[in-house]
Amino acid sequence: EIVIFTAATQDYADWVINQIDPERYIHYRLYRQHALPWGPIFVKDLSRIGRDLDRTLIIDNVQENFMLQPHNGIFICPWYDDIHDIALSALTPLLDELIKTRVKVHEILEKYRDQIPTWAGFDQFSQLAGDFSELEENTEHGCPPESPPVNVQH
Structure with a gap:
């Protein structure tokens, strides 16, 4: 299962995701409002996805985004x-x-x-x-x- 968890606003993120996934294979999306404000950044708490963390991987270009679950992330x-x-x-x-x-x-x-x-x-x-x-x-x-x-x- 692919889940999109972005720090982007929902309207912009939905537009982008709809462009790259017109067949709607990605069923679950989380946005800025689902992230935790942490100073100037929004931290992505993977527990909010509601999936088994042993089977959850985040790939992100901001290492701090997965600081709450560092053993689940690829920078x-x-x-x-x-x-x-x-x-x-x-x-x-x-x-x-x-x-x-x-x-x-x-x-x-x-x-x-x-x-x-x-x-x-x-x-x-x-x-x-x-x-x-x-x-x-x-x-x-x-x-x-x-x-x-x-x-x-x-």
Whole structure:
């Protein structure tokens, strides 16, 4: 089951999700009003999903969003508009194994601990840039420099 839990407002999030999921495979959505205000951010408390936390995984580009359940999260590079970004699809081996084996999320994350940073996009740009150390100095956590989000009209 895929659940969307976003810090976006409901009207905007519904519009975006409806664009990427026109067949409505995603049945459960949580929005900013379901997150916990924590200073300037909205923390996503996975217990609010009402699912078994041993089988619940969050993939987020803001690590603080899953600080209440850190053993359930994968921190991933943000995506804006790079057609060469493969971070989410690179997590497929982990996600496939999670589905097929029914192992607990924290066990899978521990098993793939060394591969996850690469899969999550933190060095996918090193091959493009040549010298990763230079790229890392100019980017946050080794992610590509952030470009402003694409303006979406709705």
